[in-house]
Amino acid sequence: MNNTWLIAAEWMFLAIISSLVAGWTGLSISLAEIGIGVIGGNFLGLKTNSWVDFLAGTGSIILTFLAGAEVDPNVLKSKFKESFTIGFLSFLFPFAGVFAYTFYVLNWNLKAAEIAGIALSTTSVAVVYAVMLETGLNESELGRIILAACFITDLGTVLALGILFANFNLWMLFFVAVMALVLPILPGLSKWVVKIYGNRISQMEIKYFLFLLFFLGGLASMANSEAVLPAYLIGLGVAGFFIEEKKLTTRIRSIAFSIFTPFYFLKAGLYVSLSAFITNIGIIILYLVMKIVTKFLGVWPSTKIFKFKSREGMYTTLLMSTGLTFGSISSLYGLNHGIITRNQYTILVSAVILSAVVPTIIAQTFFKPENN
Amino acid sequence: MFEKILLGYDGSPYSEKALTYAVDLAKNYKSRLTIVCAIHIPNFSDSRDEINGTLDDAKAYYKDILEEAKRKAMEFGINVDTRIIPGHPAEILMHIAEKESYNLIVVADKGMGGVKRFLMGSISEAVVRYARCPVLIIKASKTE
Secondary structure: OOOHHHHHHHHHHHHHHHHHHHHHHOEOHHHHHHHHHHHHHHHOOOOOOHHHHHHHHHHHHHHHHHHHHOOOHHHHHOOHHHHHHHHHHHHHHHHHHHHHHHHHHOOOOHHHHHHHHHHOOOOOHHHHHHHHHHHOHHHOHHHHHHHHHHHHHHHHHHHHHHHHOOOOOHHHHHHHHHHHHHHHHHHHHHHHHHHHHOOOOOOHHHHHHHHHHHHHHHHHHHOOOOOHHHHHHHHHHOHHHHHHOHHHHHHHHHHHHHHHHHHHHHHHHHOOOHHHHHHOHHHHHHHHHHHHHHHHHHHHHHHHHOOOOHHHHHHHHHHHOOOOHHHHHHHHHHHHOOOOOHHHHHHHHHHHHHHHHHHHHHHHHHOOOOOO | OOOEEEEEOOOOHHHHHHHHHHHHHHHHHOOEEEEEEEEOOOEOOOOHHHHHHHHHHHHHHHHHHHHHHHHHHHOOOOEEEEEEEEOOHHHHHHHHHHHOOOOEEEEEOOOOOHHHHHHHOOHHHHHHHHOOOOEEEEOOOOOO
């Protein structure tokens, strides 16, 4: 089928089905879209093309931007030592452990092993945040430390993805120079743009953010880096401002969830091969266990150093073992750039999805802190 | 006997029926009635925005429903308060009942249906099984 509108209708129909499934099951829309994408890719012959890739890519960029913009600077500043230590070790140990296992035991090539390390080093801020809300821990000191640590882990993941595969050439120099110029003036400039031109029918402030994301993402990709790197940094740059501008966040979220992110998550699912999943189920489970174990090695001792109670330490460790967004973004980056095969992509994304589910269930069932 | 009554409420016809019973009991026993709406946060969500969006939508939806329920209860001179809390409905009801020493939990038998009921389990069953205070289940009639 070559008809653009019918292809778009097919994708949107699957997005609608995903929303219905999410409503019926109580699962998140993103997980439902990945699941429907798996069915689409394996049974319905769903395929991507250049404009689907563009919409999906924009979805991942806006998701990353919003993830950066969600960071509460006050949370980061308070208890910085604890959250930085936990967050950094939560990135470092899984990255190093999974990389070493993939490279030396599974004999994937160096770049593919790096993708595996990055994909499984992530922590899902959203999964952690949902659990925090349900337990009321988001208002507690422990909750704030865990959330801030998640942001540090995500930053480590995004930096690794943006740096490890980049070409250190003139484009990279140009990209770094532009970022160095833009980031310091970004908070003030964004406030000014929203104050002077915001809340008009032309939606200029949204166009302004999209321009920044596309332009800096374009520069990053010219240096063979990943467009999500500047997106996260831009998000961080306007984080405090975005917390005050809730309506702006809502409008960007509405645009992203209706037209961009469905393409991203459906696409992330469509490349998962069910036959590869079944063939590699052992490796997938092993990866999941490895992620939880390496997170344990990195995070649990630091919770002891910072005098968390045993139960809280285990709870924190398990929550830091969750992952979804950046895990799938890293894996898709690897697949799109020919670094990993579809078989390897299936292994990584399946392990990433399981890591969103399994540690959460274990933490909620066995280690929920008693004082909430 | 029932100084404090806790009602699980979602605005469905079944929970409306439970509200009628809870109001009647509160009137007879001169009880304080607390009406609680639980917001189910999507499981394993991928972005905080999805969670915040769900919370915003649900709060806006339940605000009107709870105001109407409160108005109905106050018509009978009942001392009533309302809450909207994120989490699993059964866990919320049991947690509040235990922490704040409620004497009775009232909940409708039917609410969620289909797959969600299968995945999350029956709320009334969970409350009956694990709550440490008396529980009144308002069952739907055959025609409901």
